[in-house]
Amino acid sequence: MNHPSHEQMTADLLRPLQRTSWRFYLLVAFLGSIVLMGLCTWAYQMYNGFGVSGINNPVYWAFYITNFVFWIGISHAGTLISAILRLVNAGWRRPVTRCAEVITAFALMIGAMFPIIHLGRPWLFFWLMPYPNQRLLWPNFRSPLVWDFFAISTYLTGSVLFLFLPMIPDFALIRDRAPKGLRRRIYGALALGWRGTTKQWHRLESAMQIMAVAIIPVAVSVHTIVSFDFSMAPVPMWHSTMFGPYFVAGAIFSGIAGLIIAMAALRRFLHLEAYLHPVHFENLGKLLLMMSLLWAYFVFAERLTTWFGNDTAEMNVFYVTQRGSFSPLYWTMVVCNFVVPFTILALKKLRTIGGCVIASFGVCVGMWLERFLIVVPSLSHKYLPYAWGHYRPRPVEIMITIATFAAMTLLYTLFSKFVPIIAIWELKAGDHPSPELSAAGQHEHRLGETHA
Amino acid sequence: MTHKWGMAVDLDRCTGCGACVTACHAENNIPTVGPEQAARGRAMHWIRVERYYEGEFPDVSVKFRPVMCQQCDAAPCEPVCPTYASHHTAEGLNAQVYNRCIGTRYCANACPYNVRYFDFFNPQWPRPLHLQFNPDVSVREVGVMEKCTFCVQRINAAEIAAKADKRELKDGELQPACAQSCPAKALVFGDLNDPESAVSRLSKSPRGAKLLEDLGTKPAVTYLSRQTQA
Numbered sequence: 297m298n299h300p301s302h303e304q305m306t307a308d309l310l311r312p313l314q315r316t317s318w319r320f321y322l323l324v325a326f327l328g329s330i331v332l333m334g335l336c337t338w339a340y341q342m343y344n345g346f347g348v349s350g351i352n353n354p355v356y357w358a359f360y361i362t363n364f365v366f367w368i369g370i371s372h373a374g375t376l377i378s379a380i381l382r383l384v385n386a387g388w389r390r391p392v393t394r395c396a397e398v399i400t401a402f403a404l405m406i407g408a409m410f411p412i413i414h415l416g417r418p419w420l421f422f423w424l425m426p427y428p429n430q431r432l433l434w435p436n437f438r439s440p441l442v443w444d445f446f447a448i449s450t451y452l453t454g455s456v457l458f459l460f461l462p463m464i465p466d467f468a469l470i471r472d473r474a475p476k477g478l479r480r481r482i483y484g485a486l487a488l489g490w491r492g493t494t495k496q497w498h499r500l501e502s503a504m505q506i507m508a509v510a511i512i513p514v515a516v517s518v519h520t521i522v523s524f525d526f527s528m529a530p531v532p533m534w535h536s537t538m539f540g541p542y543f544v545a546g547a548i549f550s551g552i553a554g555l556i557i558a559m560a561a562l563r564r565f566l567h568l569e570a571y572l573h574p575v576h577f578e579n580l581g582k583l584l585l586m587m588s589l590l591w592a593y594f595v596f597a598e599r600l601t602t603w604f605g606n607d608t609a610e611m612n613v614f615y616v617t618q619r620g621s622f623s624p625l626y627w628t629m630v631v632c633n634f635v636v637p638f639t640i641l642a643l644k645k646l647r648t649i650g651g652c653v654i655a656s657f658g659v660c661v662g663m664w665l666e667r668f669l670i671v672v673p674s675l676s677h678k679y680l681p682y683a684w685g686h687y688r689p690r691p692v693e694i695m696i697t698i699a700t701f702a703a704m705t706l707l708y709t710l711f712s713k714f715v716p717i718i719a720i721w722e723l724k725a726g727d728h729p730s731p732e733l734s735a736a737g738q739h740e741h742r743l744g745e746t747h748a
Numbered sequence: 749m750t751h752k753w754g755m756a757v758d759l760d761r762c763t764g765c766g767a768c769v770t771a772c773h774a775e776n777n778i779p780t781v782g783p784e785q786a787a788r789g790r791a792m793h794w795i796r797v798e799r800y801y802e803g804e805f806p807d808v809s810v811k812f813r814p815v816m817c818q819q820c821d822a823a824p825c826e827p828v829c830p831t832y833a834s835h836h837t838a839e840g841l842n843a844q845v846y847n848r849c850i851g852t853r854y855c856a857n858a859c860p861y862n863v864r865y866f867d868f869f870n871p872q873w874p875r876p877l878h879l880q881f882n883p884d885v886s887v888r889e890v891g892v893m894e895k896c897t898f899c900v901q902r903i904n905a906a907e908i909a910a911k912a913d914k915r916e917l918k919d920g921e922l923q924p925a926c927a928q929s930c931p932a933k934a935l936v937f938g939d940l941n942d943p944e945s946a947v948s949r950l951s952k953s954p955r956g957a958k959l960l961e962d963l964g965t966k967p968a969v970t971y972l973s974r975q976t977q978a
Contacts, residue, residue: 345890347868352789356853416851416891423831439830529858682798683862
């Protein structure tokens with residue numbers, strides 16, 4: 297199979313923008329109605345009071361905070377992976393970067409909703425921000441929740457910029473091909489006057505380089521600060537020094553899984569077989585395998601030190617997850633996050649597109665459970681046994697959780713309808729691996745050889 | 749002289765009668781949530797009497813421990829609040845500004861004693877309890893955290909009265925509702941900055957210990973351990 301010609305690339309990648317089937321409208325209507333139901337459920341919760349959810353004393357945080365950590369984790373797919381692949385100049389990144397960066401932007405938006413949804417009085421969420429007010433009140437800068445606000449808003453701004461910059465030449469391409477009218481005006485505005493001059497290309501490349509370097513520490517700091525929400529509180533099994541790296545590793549782990557699922561869906565539904573090759577899935581699958589091992593190492597280190605330390609309060613939480621009422625969830629997590637992905641991804645024969653997707657679904661389930669098992673068992677088994685409790689989700693929380701997955705799919709579907717999901721100019725600018733190529737690693741890059 | 753309010757709880761004297769819980773509800777306009785919500789863990793007792801059972805039936809003994817906000821000097825609930833709703837006063841109280849609370853519930857998670865309570869619904873009382881509200885205490889709306897204040901409304905009123913009379917507060921002149929209603933005098937409240945006060949003397953007792961002292965929260969409540977076999 298030959299590489300698609302440049303003209304073919306443009307035609308293939310712009311096709312979803314130009315032709316819309318009835319299936320698209322059906323999907324949008326379906327997802328949109330679930331999202332709408334989620335919003336109505338939230339309104340119902342606000343109107344009736346937080347009591348309609350399942351939280352109680354002592355489990356004051358549960359599904360909403362789990363979703364918050366999970367979605368912020370998924371957001372680490374995109375920007376971080378794409379920035380690293382750009383910096384090491386991995387040739388196979390070209391068709392992958394944009395669909396990864398979009399995940400970041402949308403997952404962050406969804407994740408950032410949860411600190412607001414979970415508030416007792418969500419209409420006062422702006423009290424978390426420092427804003428000029430008559431009584432000269434400031435937020436409490438010692439609170440990790442205020443750090444969250446700054447971390448997430450920085451990351452969201454950065455990753456939207458990081459997503460937008462390489463879209464500019466593609467917007468210009470659409471503008472130039474669009475007939476006169478609304479579409480031409482909108483894409484013209486988005487293209488910011490792009491003419492493709494040498495100076496513009498040079499500035500775009502420098503800006504991308506700066507953003508790629510800047511976004512990595514921001515991404516790492518975001519999930520570290522999310523982990524501080526837990527590790528700063530003297531709660532058994534929360535008050536841990538390893539939560540920062542543990543959370544970041546888990547975030548990248550679930551992020552890669554989310555990316556693989558998104559890429560497989562794009563490949564199938566937008567017919568991008570000529571652009572997203574098995575080698576992309578194989579490379580990301582290897583990365584997922586490595587993160588699975590890293591995750592298992594972190595869990596092992598956390599569990600072993602807790603067990604060896606034998607602190608009374610921590611051991612209560614330890615046992616309630618390991619072999620108590622939370623143990624079915626705990627062992628499901630271990631199977632989904634380690635046993636399944638390790639078995640599939642370590643065997644070359646199983647590391648196919650289908651195999652990678654199955655492993656990724658496992659990881660998404662497992663990582664959601666991991667966040668849940670960090671939040672709830674610690675809260676339900678704090679120091680005084682008299683105050684121990686239990687948690688069971690109520691329909692309100694389940695509905696809002698389902699709605700977030702629908703919202704992610706909906707936003708992604710709409711985005712791929714309005715913007716080419718693979719960066720056309722980046723694909724043209726570099727060689728992308730041919731489908732015959734089984735793995736990038738098999739082609740040795742010799743010293744002194746210039747990279748494509 | 750600034751005050752440093754504290755309490756001593758004599759576990760030998762506590763009979764577990766629950767008068768303190770009832771008095772606290774009446775004094776502080778604490779809503780009663782009803783049996784269904786209470787079963788779901790939404791009961792709000794700013795002071796609770798914990799029951800621990802020892803031995804096997806029929807040789808069972810029950811140990812009681814009243815637990816209220818320990819008014820920690822190094823309170824984990826305070827730094828985590830993003831809006832300063834939970835803050836420390838000059839007199840060593842962990843105060844909660846209900847109007848500033850947005851309901852992150854972070855303070856309740858950080859509190860090792862589980863003595864902070866969330867308003868899951870707008871408050872309601874079964875008749876005729878709605879006729880006996882305390883006008884000195886504001887009622888909390890849905891979505892905010894509330895907790896034991898050491899009856900700060902009584903503290904403020906007594907301090908103002910003493911200042912008007914140009915005199916110092918006397919020890920025992922001022923009591924929170926729980927201490928006032930305790931028939932066994934298990935709860936003793938007073939000023940820890942006054943070395944002669946009853947609470948100061950009891951707090952220095954060799955029987956005294958703080959709850960979860962090794963967490964470093966520096967509580968203002970001292971528990972006097974049991975010496976009798978119940």
